[in-house]
Amino acid sequence: MTDVPEVLAEFIVSEIRLARGAAGMTQDVFGRAAGYTASHVSAVENGTRALTVDFIRGADRALNTGGLFRRLATRLGAPSWFLRWLDAERTATQLRYFEPILIPGLLQTEHYARTVLRADDSLTDGEVEQLTAARMDRQKALTGDRPPQLVAVLDEGALRRSGDSFSGIMAQQIAHLRTMTELPHVHVLIIPATSGLHIGLSGPFALARSSEGQWVGHLENQLGGEAVDKDEDVAKLQVMWESVRNEALPRSASVDLLKEVETYHGPQ
Template identity: 60%
Template sequence: MEGEQSADLIRGQLRRIRTVAGLNQEELGRRANYSASTVSAVETGTRPLDMPYVKRIDKVLDTGGLFESLLRMAEGEGLPSWFLPWLEAERTAKQLRYFNPTLIPGLLQTANYARTVLRFDDTRPEGEVEKQVTARLERQEILMRERPPQVIAVIDEAALRRVDAIMGEQLAHLVKMAELPHVHIHLIPADAGLHVGLSGPLALARSAEGGWVGHMDNQLGGSVVDGEEGVATLLATWESVRGVALPRALSVSLVKEVESQHGPQ
């Protein structure tokens, strides 16, 4: 059932983006070298989604590989259907905002860090862990695009001071990411005291049209927030946590200081 729901979401996004591009099924088919009946069959679910089709549609609609990524994750990475709308928002965003009081945000994680986090669920099969590590690293490819999104990450200092053998490597990677002009990392120092962000992590994506989509993690998984009231609440929370964080340069200096305390890698 989970796979069927994921496929339905992909088909829905295929229809939506085709419509936004101003193309009917016949015109899209002509450009992609498929018949209009094939396009219709894919969008209605009477023809299965396959990789050659979505790769061609990605190229025609200039989506930056969105549908290929969605299908790969729906097919094998074991991601829940609710995550796919956020994945689309993340891949097409002009600006991304992440806050996490306990962990490094996924878009900035190393493979070893991601692997450790995914193993928090000790019942997850090793093969599934590795697939999800690969999926997480594939998401990070948006940072290296010719026109990447601006990424602003606010992280609590406590997340950097976890005592673990993988942290030296992770912090070195965080410093490297902070050197990218479009990646802004801000730390909330340990002496900031209690703040609203301690209630939990959040993420926000702003589209090219200026609309916002939010995402929240919790113990049961996560949820996508796209309603006006919910998004407004997340934006207000973001402003609060951003307000108690250090400036960019001071934050990077603090990351380097903590990295040096983890010893040689």
């Protein structure tokens, strides 16, 4: 498994070392529980061997943390502008996503997410793997005990994107979307190509509603993103949401279109 970014790795290694000491575990005992040799543990703690996501998982297992270090790596590895939205998304009772180009992160397969992230050639392989893992972790919210209601409106163009090495990934992704629509709290609605121009083509956005009834919006752009919670900004996004949702096909017709598009991409 690939490396964790250096600054974050130093922090997590120091916390693992402290937790190991507090538990009274030698490097040998810890290593056997984590699936590594004592020399490997020593090298990671001394900074002569890279910290990996697999080692973090082993540390959580050995120290019985319930996944604490993995969550730290995921959370602290996120860019600062994204943390406000992650909080809103994680605690939401309702989620609204509009995407004109890509499948929303909460509904992406691992292969699709990795392929999309690799399109940014400024990211290292390690960063791509870390971001992919973080995205997969976020999806656990949809299968928990009290999942939020998720409504995703997608433009048909996002479903028909293809290429010599991409059609198989897209076929798998569409099949995953159809599976997700079988969950009672997940709704995927498609704006057909025949709708032509609509307001949503200006860019993706999302909305999250807390248990207290407060809404937070999220906007993405080429330089990052922005969480918005001012009443006037959220109100504008709500108006845009109603507009794009009104352009979309009903739920059953959207599922039929998903089946058609899956055939378009060919067998998985």
